[in-house]
Amino acid sequence: MKPFLIALLLIMPASTAFSEVKDFDSIELYTLKNDHGTTVKVTNYGAIATSISVADRDGKFADIALGYDQVKDYINAVDKPYFGAVVGRYGNRIANGEFSLDGEAYSLLKNNGKNHLHGGAVGFDKVVWDAEYDQVNNQLTLRYQSKDKEEGYPGNLDCEVTYRLTEANSLVVGYKAETDKATPINLTQHTYFNLKGEGEGTILDHELMINAKQYTPIDEGSIPTGELPPVAGTPFDFTTAKPIGRDIGIENQQLAFGMGYDHNWVLDKEGKEGELTLAARVYEPKSGRVMEVQTTEPGVQFYCGNFLDGRLKGKSGKPYVQRGGFCLETQHYPDSPNQPNFPSTILRPGEVYDTQTIFTFSTQ
Template sequence: MKRCMFVGMVGAVGLIAGCASVKTVDFDEIKLYTLKNKVGTTVKITNYGATVTSIICADRDGNMADIALGYNDVSGYMNAVDKPYFGSIVGRYGNRIAKGKFTIEGTEYELATNNGENHLHGGVIGFDKVVWDAEVVDKNMVKFSYLAKDGEEGYPGNLQIAVTYTLTDDNELQIDYLATTDQKTPVNLTNHTYFNLKGEGEGDILGHELMLNAKATTPVDSGLIPTGKIFPVSGTPFDFTTAKAIGKDIGVKDQQLEYGLGYDHNWVLDKGGKDGQLTLAATVYEPTTGRFMEVFTEEPGIQFYCGNFLSGNLKGKAGKTYVNRGGFCLETQHYPDSPNQPAFPSTILKPGDKYKTTTVYRFSAK
């Protein structure tokens, strides 16, 4: 498996239309894989970044629309301004690590910094910018594999990763993550799909009604690095324990909202079951179309981001501009900066152990 920067790509062949492939200068191939279930829901995923490029599903009247933000061709993913990470797998560590540094057993490791002084989503060339090996496991199941070598972006250890996407006839997109290492290393993988349940490019998402199964958040400083505290959401704009419109409290004067330019925070999930079991993390309802999405995960946290940094510079697959807050992300994860926060659940993977976790996005309408 070769690493592939976006520099030097040729062809920019359309990925969505025609399902073509494009070769890099080092002869890696970028391909698109289409999953479709018996009710017509269609999910498209490319091995460039193991990226979900499209999720087409029905509204309450049976009308189909693409609800995932993205591009029509691979050049969009490689050359995008604002680095939105549309649909991609991010890692080796999703979210931020303070000042790009952490220590394991007395040894300090220095990572690439790509978010001011901090490390974000795996660094300059994270997993979203590499070509993964792909294997069609079944009609509606595809597995992507990548070997992140010792020293990539500053991380210790050779990390072997597999991410498997499965689209079920129950309208669930299941993502299974598996990783092993030959040295102790932090691992925190997640998918960074932006959703708009009205359809990609159909305005903002402030009217979507969100429920988060979480009574607390991990508040951040001005650099969006956790302070180490666990803060109750009750009585704050961050209380989504009962479903409410995303835009209801987003304009409230609140320091945390000011830091994130809106919601861009980690919620501490209420775990109703035992470790290793899927629990409900979030629901989202879009009233005008009736589309309804549920998120289940084994992870302890979820990053809710409502597209605050979308600037209107990007055009999507239908040629419409992605406005500010034109999409939201629900990234299941361990907490940000966990390698530097001893009170947070550990993200250190040891040789002989397996990083194994599952997240499910379920789509319906009502």
């Protein structure tokens, strides 16, 4: 199968923060498709998965990933929702945009209140990656070098992200990186899913299981407190599948801080460090679509589109309403550079950052 390449129309405003990003003429869209008809489209702008089309129990296909048809819409979207993007150098939040490493203090852009979020003003979701398509493995490899001091981070970081679509209807996302100076790194994939189809109302009826008995509570700025309490007896207990909306309206300080679910769960890891573990399973009753997520990462951020408000309209022209999509961002925990009791996110010269997450689609 040959890659399907579409040059994307890009209309740049006269002056934006994104004018620093070079070579917009090289932006392309790649389509991965398997023999079952499952289709995944990825652009090398931001390593964004723009579309994921899978069948329901009756064989009818729908695009289940929120997003757009044109790059300019990703750039101009209000509130910067990070639809489908790979975020980094550090996905999620770093408190006060500051951390210390090997006796040196670093300051990052504060783009989320007083905190740093998803890599800053021009994170990995807003740069053009070099792309290479592997026809034999139905795989797209994207590469980017993040320069020393880019967005305030230390070290030249060589990154590689791969998207591979298998005949088992699994989208395998792999991340690798090396650095010439110690640096924090926490890459994740930020697709918003709606298993009914993008733009088809809310995801509150989706039934979710998260393989985690603990989570990381947050303060009012969405920074982890450092505690790892059990989910049992709280609205955060998804150890047995339940509708996402069942407990979301319960009076609870943590739900109030996140405006709903926007928290990191501590995955129940099995086997050795770095091995794949089931993170979550989602079932949508009307379509019968199922998505299972496996990862080598220790945590997953479950976010249920609390800040969507209908202003954004996607590929279908339908508004993305509040809780019109959910994210399962496999990751290390937020603010780990400032939380010594959390698993380390520091990559050092001579080491290889190597993680993998698999999204598998089926029906029941």
